[in-house]
Amino acid sequence: MKNETGTYVKLGLFVIAGSIILMVGAYMLGNQQNMFSKTFEITTRFKNVNGLQEGNNVRFSGIQVGTVSKIVMENDTSVRVHMIIEETIRQHLRKNAVAMVGSDGLVGSMLINIVPGKGSAAAIAEGDTIQSYSRITTQDMLTTLNVTNENAALLTSDLLKITGNLKNGSGVLGHLMNDSLMAKDLREGLHNLNAASRQAVHTLNQMNRMIADMNFEESAASLILSDTVFRKQIEDIAASLDSSSRDIRQLSGELKTLTANINEGEGTLGMILKDSLMADQFRHTLKYLDSGMVKFDQNMEALQHNFLTRRYFRKMARKEARESNKQ
Known part of the structure:
Protein backbone atom coordinates (compact mmCIF):
# COMPACT_ATOMS: atom_id res chain seq x y z
CA MET A 1 0.00 0.00 0.00
CA LYS A 2 2.83 2.34 0.90
CA ASN A 3 4.57 1.50 -2.35
CA GLU A 4 1.48 2.37 -4.34
CA THR A 5 1.09 5.69 -2.49
CA GLY A 6 4.74 6.59 -3.20
CA THR A 7 4.25 5.72 -6.83
CA TYR A 8 1.19 7.95 -7.08
CA VAL A 9 3.04 10.78 -5.40
CA LYS A 10 5.95 10.46 -7.80
CA LEU A 11 3.54 10.28 -10.73
CA GLY A 12 1.72 13.39 -9.50
CA LEU A 13 4.97 15.29 -9.05
CA PHE A 14 6.09 14.22 -12.53
CA VAL A 15 2.80 15.37 -14.08
CA ILE A 16 2.97 18.70 -12.24
CA ALA A 17 6.61 19.27 -13.31
CA GLY A 18 5.79 18.32 -16.91
CA SER A 19 2.81 20.65 -16.95
CA ILE A 20 4.93 23.50 -15.61
CA ILE A 21 7.64 22.83 -18.22
CA LEU A 22 5.01 22.65 -20.96
CA MET A 23 3.41 25.93 -19.87
CA VAL A 24 6.78 27.71 -19.69
CA GLY A 25 7.77 26.38 -23.09
CA ALA A 26 4.42 27.39 -24.60
CA TYR A 27 4.78 30.84 -23.07
CA MET A 28 8.32 31.28 -24.38
CA LEU A 29 7.38 29.98 -27.83
CA GLY A 30 4.29 32.19 -27.93
CA ASN A 31 6.32 35.17 -26.79
CA GLN A 32 8.89 34.38 -29.49
CA GLN A 33 6.11 34.33 -32.10
CA ASN A 34 4.48 37.46 -30.65
CA MET A 35 1.34 35.52 -29.69
CA PHE A 36 0.87 37.30 -26.37
CA SER A 37 1.53 40.89 -27.51
CA LYS A 38 -0.27 43.33 -29.80
CA VAL A 49 15.31 36.17 -50.22
CA ASN A 50 18.55 34.12 -49.99
CA GLY A 51 17.04 31.21 -48.00
CA LEU A 52 14.77 33.26 -45.73
CA GLN A 53 11.98 31.13 -44.18
CA GLU A 54 8.74 31.72 -42.35
CA GLY A 55 9.32 32.18 -38.63
CA ASN A 56 12.71 33.86 -39.05
CA ASN A 57 13.37 36.91 -36.92
CA VAL A 58 12.89 40.57 -37.89
CA ARG A 59 15.20 43.12 -36.30
CA PHE A 60 15.03 46.91 -36.27
CA SER A 61 18.37 48.64 -35.65
CA GLY A 62 19.64 45.34 -34.19
CA ILE A 63 16.66 44.83 -31.82
CA GLN A 64 14.29 41.87 -32.13
CA VAL A 65 10.89 43.38 -33.10
CA GLY A 66 9.00 40.61 -34.94
CA THR A 67 8.99 37.54 -37.14
CA VAL A 68 8.43 36.59 -40.78
CA SER A 69 4.83 35.39 -41.06
CA LYS A 70 4.54 34.54 -44.77
CA ILE A 71 6.63 34.45 -47.95
CA VAL A 72 4.73 34.71 -51.26
CA MET A 73 6.21 34.34 -54.75
CA GLU A 74 4.53 37.06 -56.84
CA ASN A 75 6.37 36.46 -60.13
CA ASP A 76 9.74 35.34 -61.43
CA THR A 77 11.47 38.52 -60.23
CA SER A 78 9.54 39.49 -57.07
CA VAL A 79 9.01 37.81 -53.69
CA ARG A 80 6.69 39.44 -51.12
CA VAL A 81 7.58 38.94 -47.46
CA HIS A 82 4.96 39.51 -44.73
CA MET A 83 6.28 40.50 -41.29
CA ILE A 84 4.55 40.62 -37.90
CA ILE A 85 5.94 43.60 -35.89
CA GLU A 86 5.35 44.47 -32.25
CA GLU A 87 2.99 47.39 -31.70
CA THR A 88 5.44 49.09 -29.32
CA ILE A 89 7.88 49.69 -32.18
CA ARG A 90 5.31 51.46 -34.41
CA GLN A 91 6.19 54.95 -33.11
CA HIS A 92 9.86 54.45 -34.11
CA LEU A 93 9.31 52.79 -37.47
CA ARG A 94 8.79 55.17 -40.43
CA LYS A 95 7.47 54.68 -43.96
CA ASN A 96 10.93 55.33 -45.45
CA ALA A 97 12.51 52.41 -43.55
CA VAL A 98 14.54 49.92 -45.61
CA ALA A 99 14.48 46.13 -45.18
CA MET A 100 17.34 43.82 -46.14
CA VAL A 101 18.00 40.10 -45.80
CA GLY A 102 20.88 39.18 -43.49
CA SER A 103 22.13 36.36 -41.34
CA ASP A 104 22.50 35.86 -37.62
CA GLY A 105 26.30 35.66 -37.51
CA LEU A 106 28.48 33.90 -40.05
CA VAL A 107 26.60 30.57 -40.07
CA GLY A 108 23.36 31.55 -38.30
CA SER A 109 19.83 31.49 -39.66
CA MET A 110 18.58 34.12 -42.08
CA LEU A 111 16.68 37.15 -40.79
CA ILE A 112 15.41 40.56 -41.94
CA ASN A 113 17.16 43.70 -40.76
CA ILE A 114 15.15 46.95 -40.93
CA VAL A 115 17.14 50.19 -40.84
CA PRO A 116 15.76 53.75 -40.64
CA GLY A 117 15.60 55.68 -43.90
CA LYS A 118 17.17 59.05 -44.63
CA GLY A 119 15.13 62.16 -43.89
CA SER A 120 11.81 62.44 -42.12
CA ALA A 121 8.63 60.51 -42.92
CA ALA A 122 5.29 59.63 -41.37
CA ALA A 123 4.90 56.73 -38.96
CA ILE A 124 4.26 53.36 -40.57
CA ALA A 125 0.70 51.98 -40.67
CA GLU A 126 -0.91 48.53 -40.83
CA GLY A 127 -0.31 46.86 -44.20
CA ASP A 128 2.31 49.33 -45.47
CA THR A 129 4.99 48.13 -47.87
CA ILE A 130 8.50 49.38 -47.10
CA GLN A 131 11.47 49.60 -49.42
CA SER A 132 14.00 46.79 -49.70
CA TYR A 133 17.67 46.51 -50.46
CA SER A 134 19.24 43.37 -51.85
CA ARG A 135 22.83 42.83 -50.85
CA ILE A 136 25.34 41.27 -53.18
CA THR A 137 25.36 37.55 -52.57
CA THR A 138 28.31 35.18 -52.65
CA GLN A 139 27.01 33.75 -55.93
CA ASP A 140 26.93 37.23 -57.49
CA MET A 141 30.48 37.86 -56.32
CA LEU A 142 31.62 34.52 -57.74
CA THR A 143 29.91 35.27 -61.06
CA THR A 144 31.53 38.69 -61.22
CA LEU A 145 34.89 37.18 -60.29
CA ASN A 146 34.48 34.58 -63.03
CA VAL A 147 33.77 37.27 -65.63
CA THR A 148 36.75 39.26 -64.36
CA ASN A 149 39.00 36.20 -64.66
CA GLU A 150 37.82 35.60 -68.23
CA ASN A 151 38.50 39.23 -69.15
CA ALA A 152 41.95 39.01 -67.50
CA ALA A 153 42.70 35.87 -69.54
CA LEU A 154 41.68 37.63 -72.77
CA LEU A 155 43.75 40.68 -71.81
CA THR A 156 46.76 38.51 -71.05
CA SER A 157 46.38 36.75 -74.41
CA ASP A 158 46.24 40.09 -76.22
CA LEU A 159 49.30 41.32 -74.32
CA LEU A 160 51.20 38.18 -75.29
CA LYS A 161 50.31 38.77 -78.94
CA ILE A 162 51.43 42.40 -78.72
CA THR A 163 54.73 41.53 -77.05
CA GLY A 164 55.30 38.76 -79.63
CA ASN A 165 54.73 41.22 -82.48
CA LEU A 166 57.09 43.70 -80.84
CA LYS A 167 59.81 41.05 -80.51
CA ASN A 168 59.29 40.03 -84.16
CA GLY A 169 59.48 43.64 -85.36
CA SER A 170 55.86 43.79 -86.58
CA GLY A 171 54.10 47.14 -86.69
CA VAL A 172 55.51 50.63 -86.34
CA LEU A 173 56.48 50.25 -82.67
CA GLY A 174 58.11 46.86 -83.27
CA HIS A 175 59.98 48.23 -86.26
CA LEU A 176 61.12 51.18 -84.16
CA MET A 177 62.33 48.90 -81.38
CA ASN A 178 64.26 46.60 -83.72
CA ASP A 179 65.55 49.10 -86.31
CA SER A 180 68.86 50.50 -85.08
CA LEU A 181 69.00 53.09 -87.88
CA MET A 182 65.63 54.50 -86.95
CA ALA A 183 66.63 54.52 -83.29
CA LYS A 184 69.75 56.47 -84.22
CA ASP A 185 67.68 58.98 -86.22
CA LEU A 186 65.30 59.33 -83.28
CA ARG A 187 68.19 60.02 -80.91
CA GLU A 188 69.61 62.61 -83.31
CA GLY A 189 66.17 64.22 -83.61
CA LEU A 190 65.86 64.45 -79.85
CA HIS A 191 69.37 65.89 -79.66
CA ASN A 192 68.51 68.52 -82.29
CA LEU A 193 65.28 69.33 -80.49
CA ASN A 194 67.20 69.80 -77.24
CA ALA A 195 69.71 72.04 -78.99
CA ALA A 196 66.91 74.07 -80.59
CA SER A 197 65.24 74.56 -77.21
CA ARG A 198 68.53 75.74 -75.69
CA GLN A 199 69.02 78.15 -78.61
CA ALA A 200 65.48 79.46 -78.13
CA VAL A 201 66.16 80.08 -74.45
CA HIS A 202 69.41 81.88 -75.34
CA THR A 203 67.59 84.04 -77.91
CA LEU A 204 64.90 84.96 -75.40
CA ASN A 205 67.56 85.93 -72.86
CA GLN A 206 69.25 88.16 -75.45
CA MET A 207 65.93 89.81 -76.30
CA ASN A 208 65.28 90.44 -72.61
CA ARG A 209 68.70 92.05 -72.26
CA MET A 210 68.08 94.21 -75.36
CA ILE A 211 64.74 95.36 -73.99
CA ALA A 212 66.32 96.11 -70.62
CA ASP A 213 69.11 98.15 -72.31
CA MET A 214 66.70 100.27 -74.37
CA ASN A 215 66.53 103.97 -73.42
CA PHE A 216 62.81 104.54 -73.40
CA GLU A 217 63.18 108.08 -72.13
CA GLU A 218 64.94 109.26 -75.33
CA SER A 219 63.31 106.93 -77.84
CA ALA A 220 60.21 107.11 -80.00
CA ALA A 221 58.46 104.84 -77.53
CA SER A 222 58.85 107.51 -74.87
CA LEU A 223 57.39 110.08 -77.30
CA ILE A 224 54.36 107.89 -77.92
CA LEU A 225 53.81 106.96 -74.27
CA SER A 226 54.55 110.23 -72.45
CA ASP A 227 54.29 113.20 -74.90
CA THR A 228 50.91 114.90 -74.26
CA VAL A 229 51.12 117.00 -77.46
CA PHE A 230 51.66 113.93 -79.60
CA ARG A 231 48.84 112.19 -77.77
CA LYS A 232 46.56 115.20 -78.45
CA GLN A 233 47.45 114.99 -82.14
CA ILE A 234 46.59 111.29 -82.16
CA GLU A 235 43.27 112.08 -80.47
CA ASP A 236 42.54 114.82 -83.06
CA ILE A 237 43.33 112.39 -85.88
CA ALA A 238 41.05 109.79 -84.32
CA ALA A 239 38.26 112.40 -83.96
CA SER A 240 38.73 113.47 -87.61
CA LEU A 241 38.57 109.85 -88.72
CA ASP A 242 35.40 109.38 -86.68
CA SER A 243 33.83 112.50 -88.23
CA SER A 244 34.88 111.36 -91.71
CA SER A 245 33.36 107.95 -91.08
CA ARG A 246 30.07 109.59 -90.05
CA ASP A 247 30.13 111.76 -93.22
CA ILE A 248 30.84 108.67 -95.30
CA ARG A 249 27.95 106.82 -93.66
CA GLN A 250 25.65 109.82 -94.35
CA LEU A 251 26.82 110.01 -97.97
CA SER A 252 26.32 106.26 -98.31
CA GLY A 253 22.76 106.66 -97.01
CA GLU A 254 22.04 109.46 -99.45
CA LEU A 255 23.46 107.38 -102.32
CA LYS A 256 21.26 104.47 -101.26
CA THR A 257 18.23 106.79 -101.21
CA LEU A 258 19.16 108.17 -104.63
CA THR A 259 19.65 104.68 -106.00
CA ALA A 260 16.30 103.61 -104.58
CA ASN A 261 14.60 106.63 -106.19
CA ILE A 262 16.26 105.87 -109.52
CA ASN A 263 15.13 102.24 -109.28
CA GLU A 264 11.58 103.44 -108.55
CA GLY A 265 11.65 105.80 -111.58
CA GLU A 266 11.73 109.09 -109.66
CA GLY A 267 13.58 112.12 -111.05
CA THR A 268 14.91 112.74 -114.55
CA LEU A 269 17.52 109.98 -114.47
CA GLY A 270 15.01 107.51 -113.01
CA MET A 271 12.50 108.46 -115.69
CA ILE A 272 15.13 107.99 -118.40
CA LEU A 273 16.03 104.57 -117.03
CA LYS A 274 12.45 103.43 -116.38
CA ASP A 275 10.31 105.23 -119.02
CA SER A 276 10.49 103.17 -122.22
CA LEU A 277 8.76 105.93 -124.29
CA MET A 278 11.34 108.52 -123.26
CA ALA A 279 14.10 106.02 -124.00
CA ASP A 280 12.71 105.56 -127.55
CA GLN A 281 12.54 109.33 -128.00
CA PHE A 282 16.09 109.68 -126.76
CA ARG A 283 17.28 107.01 -129.23
CA HIS A 284 15.46 108.79 -132.10
CA THR A 285 17.07 112.08 -131.04
CA LEU A 286 20.54 110.48 -131.06
CA LYS A 287 19.78 108.98 -134.46
CA TYR A 288 18.74 112.37 -135.89
CA LEU A 289 21.78 114.01 -134.29
CA ASP A 290 24.04 111.41 -135.88
CA SER A 291 22.38 111.97 -139.28
CA GLY A 292 22.79 115.76 -138.86
CA MET A 293 26.51 115.33 -138.13
CA VAL A 294 26.92 113.27 -141.29
CA LYS A 295 25.17 115.95 -143.35
CA PHE A 296 27.30 118.62 -141.67
CA ASP A 297 30.46 116.75 -142.70
CA GLN A 298 29.15 116.52 -146.24
CA ASN A 299 28.40 120.27 -146.33
CA MET A 300 31.91 121.06 -145.03
CA GLU A 301 33.39 118.83 -147.71
CA ALA A 302 31.34 120.66 -150.34
CA LEU A 303 32.53 124.05 -149.02
CA GLN A 304 36.16 122.92 -149.29
CA HIS A 305 35.66 122.24 -153.02
CA ASN A 306 33.57 125.36 -153.73
CA PHE A 307 35.51 127.99 -155.73
CA LEU A 308 34.35 130.75 -153.35
CA THR A 309 35.73 129.15 -150.14
CA ARG A 310 38.44 126.90 -151.60
CA ARG A 311 41.21 129.49 -151.15
CA TYR A 312 40.34 129.94 -147.47
CA PHE A 313 40.62 126.24 -146.72
CA ARG A 314 43.93 125.96 -148.65
CA LYS A 315 45.31 128.93 -146.70
CA MET A 316 44.35 127.26 -143.43
CA ALA A 317 45.99 123.99 -144.53
CA ARG A 318 49.28 125.77 -145.39
CA LYS A 319 49.23 127.54 -142.03
CA GLU A 320 48.78 124.26 -140.19
CA ALA A 321 51.63 122.70 -142.19
CA ARG A 322 54.02 125.57 -141.27
CA GLU A 323 53.16 125.26 -137.59
CA SER A 324 53.68 121.53 -137.77
CA ASN A 325 57.14 122.03 -139.39
CA LYS A 326 58.11 124.50 -136.67
CA GLN A 327 57.22 121.99 -133.96
Whole structure:
Protein backbone atom coordinates (compact mmCIF):
# COMPACT_ATOMS: atom_id res chain seq x y z
CA MET A 1 0.00 0.00 0.00
CA LYS A 2 2.83 2.34 0.90
CA ASN A 3 4.57 1.50 -2.35
CA GLU A 4 1.48 2.37 -4.34
CA THR A 5 1.09 5.69 -2.49
CA GLY A 6 4.74 6.59 -3.20
CA THR A 7 4.25 5.72 -6.83
CA TYR A 8 1.19 7.95 -7.08
CA VAL A 9 3.04 10.78 -5.40
CA LYS A 10 5.95 10.46 -7.80
CA LEU A 11 3.54 10.28 -10.73
CA GLY A 12 1.72 13.39 -9.50
CA LEU A 13 4.97 15.29 -9.05
CA PHE A 14 6.09 14.22 -12.53
CA VAL A 15 2.80 15.37 -14.08
CA ILE A 16 2.97 18.70 -12.24
CA ALA A 17 6.61 19.27 -13.31
CA GLY A 18 5.79 18.32 -16.91
CA SER A 19 2.81 20.65 -16.95
CA ILE A 20 4.93 23.50 -15.61
CA ILE A 21 7.64 22.83 -18.22
CA LEU A 22 5.01 22.65 -20.96
CA MET A 23 3.41 25.93 -19.87
CA VAL A 24 6.78 27.71 -19.69
CA GLY A 25 7.77 26.38 -23.09
CA ALA A 26 4.42 27.39 -24.60
CA TYR A 27 4.78 30.84 -23.07
CA MET A 28 8.32 31.28 -24.38
CA LEU A 29 7.38 29.98 -27.83
CA GLY A 30 4.29 32.19 -27.93
CA ASN A 31 6.32 35.17 -26.79
CA GLN A 32 8.89 34.38 -29.49
CA GLN A 33 6.11 34.33 -32.10
CA ASN A 34 4.48 37.46 -30.65
CA MET A 35 1.34 35.52 -29.69
CA PHE A 36 0.87 37.30 -26.37
CA SER A 37 1.53 40.89 -27.51
CA LYS A 38 -0.27 43.33 -29.80
CA THR A 39 1.21 43.37 -33.30
CA PHE A 40 0.70 44.81 -36.77
CA GLU A 41 1.73 43.54 -40.22
CA ILE A 42 3.91 45.15 -42.89
CA THR A 43 5.34 43.80 -46.13
CA THR A 44 8.28 44.26 -48.44
CA ARG A 45 9.47 42.90 -51.78
CA PHE A 46 12.77 41.20 -52.62
CA LYS A 47 14.22 39.86 -55.83
CA ASN A 48 15.96 37.11 -53.87
CA VAL A 49 15.31 36.17 -50.22
CA ASN A 50 18.55 34.12 -49.99
CA GLY A 51 17.04 31.21 -48.00
CA LEU A 52 14.77 33.26 -45.73
CA GLN A 53 11.98 31.13 -44.18
CA GLU A 54 8.74 31.72 -42.35
CA GLY A 55 9.32 32.18 -38.63
CA ASN A 56 12.71 33.86 -39.05
CA ASN A 57 13.37 36.91 -36.92
CA VAL A 58 12.89 40.57 -37.89
CA ARG A 59 15.20 43.12 -36.30
CA PHE A 60 15.03 46.91 -36.27
CA SER A 61 18.37 48.64 -35.65
CA GLY A 62 19.64 45.34 -34.19
CA ILE A 63 16.66 44.83 -31.82
CA GLN A 64 14.29 41.87 -32.13
CA VAL A 65 10.89 43.38 -33.10
CA GLY A 66 9.00 40.61 -34.94
CA THR A 67 8.99 37.54 -37.14
CA VAL A 68 8.43 36.59 -40.78
CA SER A 69 4.83 35.39 -41.06
CA LYS A 70 4.54 34.54 -44.77
CA ILE A 71 6.63 34.45 -47.95
CA VAL A 72 4.73 34.71 -51.26
CA MET A 73 6.21 34.34 -54.75
CA GLU A 74 4.53 37.06 -56.84
CA ASN A 75 6.37 36.46 -60.13
CA ASP A 76 9.74 35.34 -61.43
CA THR A 77 11.47 38.52 -60.23
CA SER A 78 9.54 39.49 -57.07
CA VAL A 79 9.01 37.81 -53.69
CA ARG A 80 6.69 39.44 -51.12
CA VAL A 81 7.58 38.94 -47.46
CA HIS A 82 4.96 39.51 -44.73
CA MET A 83 6.28 40.50 -41.29
CA ILE A 84 4.55 40.62 -37.90
CA ILE A 85 5.94 43.60 -35.89
CA GLU A 86 5.35 44.47 -32.25
CA GLU A 87 2.99 47.39 -31.70
CA THR A 88 5.44 49.09 -29.32
CA ILE A 89 7.88 49.69 -32.18
CA ARG A 90 5.31 51.46 -34.41
CA GLN A 91 6.19 54.95 -33.11
CA HIS A 92 9.86 54.45 -34.11
CA LEU A 93 9.31 52.79 -37.47
CA ARG A 94 8.79 55.17 -40.43
CA LYS A 95 7.47 54.68 -43.96
CA ASN A 96 10.93 55.33 -45.45
CA ALA A 97 12.51 52.41 -43.55
CA VAL A 98 14.54 49.92 -45.61
CA ALA A 99 14.48 46.13 -45.18
CA MET A 100 17.34 43.82 -46.14
CA VAL A 101 18.00 40.10 -45.80
CA GLY A 102 20.88 39.18 -43.49
CA SER A 103 22.13 36.36 -41.34
CA ASP A 104 22.50 35.86 -37.62
CA GLY A 105 26.30 35.66 -37.51
CA LEU A 106 28.48 33.90 -40.05
CA VAL A 107 26.60 30.57 -40.07
CA GLY A 108 23.36 31.55 -38.30
CA SER A 109 19.83 31.49 -39.66
CA MET A 110 18.58 34.12 -42.08
CA LEU A 111 16.68 37.15 -40.79
CA ILE A 112 15.41 40.56 -41.94
CA ASN A 113 17.16 43.70 -40.76
CA ILE A 114 15.15 46.95 -40.93
CA VAL A 115 17.14 50.19 -40.84
CA PRO A 116 15.76 53.75 -40.64
CA GLY A 117 15.60 55.68 -43.90
CA LYS A 118 17.17 59.05 -44.63
CA GLY A 119 15.13 62.16 -43.89
CA SER A 120 11.81 62.44 -42.12
CA ALA A 121 8.63 60.51 -42.92
CA ALA A 122 5.29 59.63 -41.37
CA ALA A 123 4.90 56.73 -38.96
CA ILE A 124 4.26 53.36 -40.57
CA ALA A 125 0.70 51.98 -40.67
CA GLU A 126 -0.91 48.53 -40.83
CA GLY A 127 -0.31 46.86 -44.20
CA ASP A 128 2.31 49.33 -45.47
CA THR A 129 4.99 48.13 -47.87
CA ILE A 130 8.50 49.38 -47.10
CA GLN A 131 11.47 49.60 -49.42
CA SER A 132 14.00 46.79 -49.70
CA TYR A 133 17.67 46.51 -50.46
CA SER A 134 19.24 43.37 -51.85
CA ARG A 135 22.83 42.83 -50.85
CA ILE A 136 25.34 41.27 -53.18
CA THR A 137 25.36 37.55 -52.57
CA THR A 138 28.31 35.18 -52.65
CA GLN A 139 27.01 33.75 -55.93
CA ASP A 140 26.93 37.23 -57.49
CA MET A 141 30.48 37.86 -56.32
CA LEU A 142 31.62 34.52 -57.74
CA THR A 143 29.91 35.27 -61.06
CA THR A 144 31.53 38.69 -61.22
CA LEU A 145 34.89 37.18 -60.29
CA ASN A 146 34.48 34.58 -63.03
CA VAL A 147 33.77 37.27 -65.63
CA THR A 148 36.75 39.26 -64.36
CA ASN A 149 39.00 36.20 -64.66
CA GLU A 150 37.82 35.60 -68.23
CA ASN A 151 38.50 39.23 -69.15
CA ALA A 152 41.95 39.01 -67.50
CA ALA A 153 42.70 35.87 -69.54
CA LEU A 154 41.68 37.63 -72.77
CA LEU A 155 43.75 40.68 -71.81
CA THR A 156 46.76 38.51 -71.05
CA SER A 157 46.38 36.75 -74.41
CA ASP A 158 46.24 40.09 -76.22
CA LEU A 159 49.30 41.32 -74.32
CA LEU A 160 51.20 38.18 -75.29
CA LYS A 161 50.31 38.77 -78.94
CA ILE A 162 51.43 42.40 -78.72
CA THR A 163 54.73 41.53 -77.05
CA GLY A 164 55.30 38.76 -79.63
CA ASN A 165 54.73 41.22 -82.48
CA LEU A 166 57.09 43.70 -80.84
CA LYS A 167 59.81 41.05 -80.51
CA ASN A 168 59.29 40.03 -84.16
CA GLY A 169 59.48 43.64 -85.36
CA SER A 170 55.86 43.79 -86.58
CA GLY A 171 54.10 47.14 -86.69
CA VAL A 172 55.51 50.63 -86.34
CA LEU A 173 56.48 50.25 -82.67
CA GLY A 174 58.11 46.86 -83.27
CA HIS A 175 59.98 48.23 -86.26
CA LEU A 176 61.12 51.18 -84.16
CA MET A 177 62.33 48.90 -81.38
CA ASN A 178 64.26 46.60 -83.72
CA ASP A 179 65.55 49.10 -86.31
CA SER A 180 68.86 50.50 -85.08
CA LEU A 181 69.00 53.09 -87.88
CA MET A 182 65.63 54.50 -86.95
CA ALA A 183 66.63 54.52 -83.29
CA LYS A 184 69.75 56.47 -84.22
CA ASP A 185 67.68 58.98 -86.22
CA LEU A 186 65.30 59.33 -83.28
CA ARG A 187 68.19 60.02 -80.91
CA GLU A 188 69.61 62.61 -83.31
CA GLY A 189 66.17 64.22 -83.61
CA LEU A 190 65.86 64.45 -79.85
CA HIS A 191 69.37 65.89 -79.66
CA ASN A 192 68.51 68.52 -82.29
CA LEU A 193 65.28 69.33 -80.49
CA ASN A 194 67.20 69.80 -77.24
CA ALA A 195 69.71 72.04 -78.99
CA ALA A 196 66.91 74.07 -80.59
CA SER A 197 65.24 74.56 -77.21
CA ARG A 198 68.53 75.74 -75.69
CA GLN A 199 69.02 78.15 -78.61
CA ALA A 200 65.48 79.46 -78.13
CA VAL A 201 66.16 80.08 -74.45
CA HIS A 202 69.41 81.88 -75.34
CA THR A 203 67.59 84.04 -77.91
CA LEU A 204 64.90 84.96 -75.40
CA ASN A 205 67.56 85.93 -72.86
CA GLN A 206 69.25 88.16 -75.45
CA MET A 207 65.93 89.81 -76.30
CA ASN A 208 65.28 90.44 -72.61
CA ARG A 209 68.70 92.05 -72.26
CA MET A 210 68.08 94.21 -75.36
CA ILE A 211 64.74 95.36 -73.99
CA ALA A 212 66.32 96.11 -70.62
CA ASP A 213 69.11 98.15 -72.31
CA MET A 214 66.70 100.27 -74.37
CA ASN A 215 66.53 103.97 -73.42
CA PHE A 216 62.81 104.54 -73.40
CA GLU A 217 63.18 108.08 -72.13
CA GLU A 218 64.94 109.26 -75.33
CA SER A 219 63.31 106.93 -77.84
CA ALA A 220 60.21 107.11 -80.00
CA ALA A 221 58.46 104.84 -77.53
CA SER A 222 58.85 107.51 -74.87
CA LEU A 223 57.39 110.08 -77.30
CA ILE A 224 54.36 107.89 -77.92
CA LEU A 225 53.81 106.96 -74.27
CA SER A 226 54.55 110.23 -72.45
CA ASP A 227 54.29 113.20 -74.90
CA THR A 228 50.91 114.90 -74.26
CA VAL A 229 51.12 117.00 -77.46
CA PHE A 230 51.66 113.93 -79.60
CA ARG A 231 48.84 112.19 -77.77
CA LYS A 232 46.56 115.20 -78.45
CA GLN A 233 47.45 114.99 -82.14
CA ILE A 234 46.59 111.29 -82.16
CA GLU A 235 43.27 112.08 -80.47
CA ASP A 236 42.54 114.82 -83.06
CA ILE A 237 43.33 112.39 -85.88
CA ALA A 238 41.05 109.79 -84.32
CA ALA A 239 38.26 112.40 -83.96
CA SER A 240 38.73 113.47 -87.61
CA LEU A 241 38.57 109.85 -88.72
CA ASP A 242 35.40 109.38 -86.68
CA SER A 243 33.83 112.50 -88.23
CA SER A 244 34.88 111.36 -91.71
CA SER A 245 33.36 107.95 -91.08
CA ARG A 246 30.07 109.59 -90.05
CA ASP A 247 30.13 111.76 -93.22
CA ILE A 248 30.84 108.67 -95.30
CA ARG A 249 27.95 106.82 -93.66
CA GLN A 250 25.65 109.82 -94.35
CA LEU A 251 26.82 110.01 -97.97
CA SER A 252 26.32 106.26 -98.31
CA GLY A 253 22.76 106.66 -97.01
CA GLU A 254 22.04 109.46 -99.45
CA LEU A 255 23.46 107.38 -102.32
CA LYS A 256 21.26 104.47 -101.26
CA THR A 257 18.23 106.79 -101.21
CA LEU A 258 19.16 108.17 -104.63
CA THR A 259 19.65 104.68 -106.00
CA ALA A 260 16.30 103.61 -104.58
CA ASN A 261 14.60 106.63 -106.19
CA ILE A 262 16.26 105.87 -109.52
CA ASN A 263 15.13 102.24 -109.28
CA GLU A 264 11.58 103.44 -108.55
CA GLY A 265 11.65 105.80 -111.58
CA GLU A 266 11.73 109.09 -109.66
CA GLY A 267 13.58 112.12 -111.05
CA THR A 268 14.91 112.74 -114.55
CA LEU A 269 17.52 109.98 -114.47
CA GLY A 270 15.01 107.51 -113.01
CA MET A 271 12.50 108.46 -115.69
CA ILE A 272 15.13 107.99 -118.40
CA LEU A 273 16.03 104.57 -117.03
CA LYS A 274 12.45 103.43 -116.38
CA ASP A 275 10.31 105.23 -119.02
CA SER A 276 10.49 103.17 -122.22
CA LEU A 277 8.76 105.93 -124.29
CA MET A 278 11.34 108.52 -123.26
CA ALA A 279 14.10 106.02 -124.00
CA ASP A 280 12.71 105.56 -127.55
CA GLN A 281 12.54 109.33 -128.00
CA PHE A 282 16.09 109.68 -126.76
CA ARG A 283 17.28 107.01 -129.23
CA HIS A 284 15.46 108.79 -132.10
CA THR A 285 17.07 112.08 -131.04
CA LEU A 286 20.54 110.48 -131.06
CA LYS A 287 19.78 108.98 -134.46
CA TYR A 288 18.74 112.37 -135.89
CA LEU A 289 21.78 114.01 -134.29
CA ASP A 290 24.04 111.41 -135.88
CA SER A 291 22.38 111.97 -139.28
CA GLY A 292 22.79 115.76 -138.86
CA MET A 293 26.51 115.33 -138.13
CA VAL A 294 26.92 113.27 -141.29
CA LYS A 295 25.17 115.95 -143.35
CA PHE A 296 27.30 118.62 -141.67
CA ASP A 297 30.46 116.75 -142.70
CA GLN A 298 29.15 116.52 -146.24
CA ASN A 299 28.40 120.27 -146.33
CA MET A 300 31.91 121.06 -145.03
CA GLU A 301 33.39 118.83 -147.71
CA ALA A 302 31.34 120.66 -150.34
CA LEU A 303 32.53 124.05 -149.02
CA GLN A 304 36.16 122.92 -149.29
CA HIS A 305 35.66 122.24 -153.02
CA ASN A 306 33.57 125.36 -153.73
CA PHE A 307 35.51 127.99 -155.73
CA LEU A 308 34.35 130.75 -153.35
CA THR A 309 35.73 129.15 -150.14
CA ARG A 310 38.44 126.90 -151.60
CA ARG A 311 41.21 129.49 -151.15
CA TYR A 312 40.34 129.94 -147.47
CA PHE A 313 40.62 126.24 -146.72
CA ARG A 314 43.93 125.96 -148.65
CA LYS A 315 45.31 128.93 -146.70
CA MET A 316 44.35 127.26 -143.43
CA ALA A 317 45.99 123.99 -144.53
CA ARG A 318 49.28 125.77 -145.39
CA LYS A 319 49.23 127.54 -142.03
CA GLU A 320 48.78 124.26 -140.19
CA ALA A 321 51.63 122.70 -142.19
CA ARG A 322 54.02 125.57 -141.27
CA GLU A 323 53.16 125.26 -137.59
CA SER A 324 53.68 121.53 -137.77
CA ASN A 325 57.14 122.03 -139.39
CA LYS A 326 58.11 124.50 -136.67
CA GLN A 327 57.22 121.99 -133.96
